[in-house]
Amino acid sequence: MNDHSSYMTRIDELLAEQALWGLDEADQRELDALLAEHGSEIHGGADASADSFGLTIAQIDLATGPAPKSSMPDALMSRIEQDIVNRMHGSSGPAATISPARTEDDSAPEIAGRIGPNTWTPWIIAAASLLLAAIAWLGAPTTGPQTPEDLGADRSSLMATAADLVQINWAALEDPSVTAETTGDVVWSDVQQRGYMRFSGLAVNDPTKEQYQLWIFDADRPDAHPVDGGVFDITEDGEVIVKIDPKIEIHEATMFAITVERPGGVVVSDRSRLPLLAAPATG
Amino acid sequence: MIGAATITVISPERARSLLGPRERGNERTDLSGGSRTRVPDRRTDNEALLPRVAAGDQEAVRQFIARYSNLIWSLALRMCLNKSDCEEAVQEIFVELWEKADRFDSSLGAEATFVSMITRRRLIDRQRRSSRRDRAFGLIEDLDFAGGAESRGESLASSDEVNLAKAAMEDLREEQREVLNMAICRGMTHEQIASTLDMPLGTVKTHARRGLIALRDRLAELGVTGVKGGAA
Numbered sequence: 001m002n003d004h005s006s007y008m009t010r011i012d013e014l015l016a017e018q019a020l021w022g023l024d025e026a027d028q029r030e031l032d033a034l035l036a037e038h039g040s041e042i043h044g045g046a047d048a049s050a051d052s053f054g055l056t057i058a059q060i061d062l063a064t065g066p067a068p069k070s071s072m073p074d075a076l077m078s079r080i081e082q083d084i085v086n087r088m089h090g091s092s093g094p095a096a097t098i099s100p101a102r103t104e105d106d107s108a109p110e111i112a113g114r115i116g117p118n119t120w121t122p123w124i125i126a127a128a129s130l131l132l133a134a135i136a137w138l139g140a141p142t143t144g145p146q147t148p149e150d151l152g153a154d155r156s157s158l159m160a161t162a163a164d165l166v167q168i169n170w171a172a173l174e175d176p177s178v179t180a181e182t183t184g185d186v187v188w189s190d191v192q193q194r195g196y197m198r199f200s201g202l203a204v205n206d207p208t209k210e211q212y213q214l215w216i217f218d219a220d221r222p223d224a225h226p227v228d229g230g231v232f233d234i235t236e237d238g239e240v241i242v243k244i245d246p247k248i249e250i251h252e253a254t255m256f257a258i259t260v261e262r263p264g265g266v267v268v269s270d271r272s273r274l275p276l277l278a279a280p281a282t283g
Numbered sequence: 284m285i286g287a288a289t290i291t292v293i294s295p296e297r298a299r300s301l302l303g304p305r306e307r308g309n310e311r312t313d314l315s316g317g318s319r320t321r322v323p324d325r326r327t328d329n330e331a332l333l334p335r336v337a338a339g340d341q342e343a344v345r346q347f348i349a350r351y352s353n354l355i356w357s358l359a360l361r362m363c364l365n366k367s368d369c370e371e372a373v374q375e376i377f378v379e380l381w382e383k384a385d386r387f388d389s390s391l392g393a394e395a396t397f398v399s400m401i402t403r404r405r406l407i408d409r410q411r412r413s414s415r416r417d418r419a420f421g422l423i424e425d426l427d428f429a430g431g432a433e434s435r436g437e438s439l440a441s442s443d444e445v446n447l448a449k450a451a452m453e454d455l456r457e458e459q460r461e462v463l464n465m466a467i468c469r470g471m472t473h474e475q476i477a478s479t480l481d482m483p484l485g486t487v488k489t490h491a492r493r494g495l496i497a498l499r500d501r502l503a504e505l506g507v508t509g510v511k512g513g514a515a
Contacts, residue, residue: 016495017488020466021473022407051400055392056499057467058399059507061358063448065468066426068360072352076370080377084344087378228385231338264338267385 007038012049019053151241155187155196162189166253168278170199175275177203177212177260186256186278188216188244195244197256199234202275205260207233212258213265214244219252226257231265255279331394337384348377354395355402360426361470362406376405392507393444444507451501459494462487 014031017023023031039046159165169185172178181201188195197214205211214229221227230245260273332350335343355373363369380401387397452460465471465479473491477484 012496013492016492016499019403020491020495022411051391052499052503053495054400054404055396056495056502057403058396059392059444059448059502060452060463060498061399061403061467062354062393062395063445064452064464066357066361068353068357069427072356072373073370076373077348077352080374081345081348083374083378084348084381085341087381088339088341088344228337264335264340267334267337267387 007034008041010034011038011042011046015046015050016053019050019057148241151196151243154243155198155241158189158192158194158196159187162192162194164191165189166280168256168280170258170276170278172276173274175260175273177205177273177275179203182276184276186244188250188253188256190250190252193246193249195253197242197244197258198239199242199276200239201237202234202240204234204236207263209263210260211263211265213261213269214242215257215259215269216244216246216250216253217255217257218250219254225268226255228265228267229256231261331387331389333380333384333387333394333397336381337387344381347380351380351395351398354399357426358399358402358406358470361468362403362410368409372406372409375409376402379405447505447507448502451498451505451507454501455494455497456490459490459497462490463494463498466491 011031011034014023014027014034017027018031035046042049159167165187166189167185167187170183172182179201182199183201184197184199186195186197202212211231211233213231215226216229217223217226227246227248227250232242234240256278257271257274258276259269259271260275261269332343332347336347352373355376356369359369359372359376363372380398383401387394391397392400452463455463461480462476465476466473471479473484473487476482476491477487480487
């Protein structure tokens with residue numbers, strides 16, 4: 001066995017043990033050192049290799065694992081559901097979608113989907129009531145809905161403070177949602193992980209049929225897998241500012257694209273409708 | 284009207300070239316070298332819910348919890364110290380699954396496989412953080428080993444995948460299969476397995492590592508999982 005196959009075998013062994021039981025400190029150090037030196041030689045990268053063992057174990061467990069004699073307690077299921085729903089309504093998290101906040105009435109972030117009222121337990125309702133009372137007493141939360149004026153001010157603030165600011169005009173592609181009058185731009189800061197899109201003349205969409213979705217291309221990720229930047233609606237003609245809501249950290253934004261998707265958005269876009277693109281000038 | 288921001292019309296071809304390759308249906312790339320792999324029939328009675336969960340569909344969240352509660356509960360019972368620990372772990376796991384819902388890639392495995400992988404990782408992390416590796420054998424009295432995966436709900440994995448996984452397990456050497464069965468299906472640590480089998484700890488680890496590598500490679504060859512390791 002040559003040196004190459006020897007250390008690749010050792011990496012596989014350590015990743016296998018890590019997936020089964022986790023590693024002790026000495027083995028973890030050894031794995032870290034091996035990956036630092038040879039990780040780039042692994043097909044698909046070290047994470048994919050680690051996943052390969054995790055998925056294998058999962059597959060075997062699904063095929064041969066035991067079943068619980070009794071189901072998970074109903075109260076626990078309700079608690080978990082409410083926990084996730086609360087997080088969805090929070091200011092962060094992957095499920096919160098964004099809206100252009102055109103008027104006070106429709107300025108609240110839109111959340112796709114419905115709450116299952118059958119699972120609301122009395123104590124949760126009581127807790128929610130207390131929370132609402134506290135908010136009323138303390139005043140509006142700072143992370144609450146933003147007016148168009150707020151968004152405009154925030155955008156200006158970003159442009160004034162971000163040394164790494166990227167500002168790119170939208171380029172229109174052939175799509176029914178754009179016309180010759182459509183204008184706009186995107187501003188983004190990798191350091192602040194914050195950005196805003198402006199649109200004027202982008203067609204109003206019917207959220208029950210389709211929604212716009214932003215995709216952010218990151219230099220650290222393949223172009224086939226851009227980061228979901230959030231789903232949003234254009235509710236009125238005129239200028240609209242939309243806050244960018246990336247689901248994960250963007251290391252170096254290289255391009256922004258808007259697609260038209262089914263309500264709620266998609267995990268992977270087929271890019272069949274791609275009305276706008278913001279890419280730096282080349283050549 | 285927006286200040287100086289103007290729009291430039293570019294051709295679809297130019298846009299596509301900027302955007303790189305498109306995702307194409309169910310075709311997938313084998314990460315071991317870019318070759319195309321046959322995909323076994325992954326059809327189950329249920330559609331994948333994670334894409335809808337990632338999109339913020341709260342009804343999908345409810346369905347997701349109902350569908351996977353038994354699977355996650357079963358794993359937690361094997362790897363937690365007591366019911367209270369179990370409940371706390373399960374809640375953490377569902378929240379993590381919600382956070383990572385957009386990372387689910389159906390080309391790499393069924394949704395249930397992804398759920399199981401995330402669950403096991405979180406449980407191992409909890410075990411290591413709490414130094415409870417000297418625990419008793421989980422809460423295995425609460426588990427039904429006789430009924431097998433069928434009693435947990437066959438629809439979580441397709442019969443095609445279940446049969447291929449069982450066959451791959453049967454193909455292992457007996458001692459590898461025994462160690463892996465204890466580790467995966469009973470949630471036993473290597474120390475517990477060594478004690479139960481009266482086998483040196485190093486031998487247990489060797490059987491487990493080599494058995495799992497063989498299983499990984501076999502399932503990738505069969506197209507059950509979409510990833511295979513090895514040198515580039």
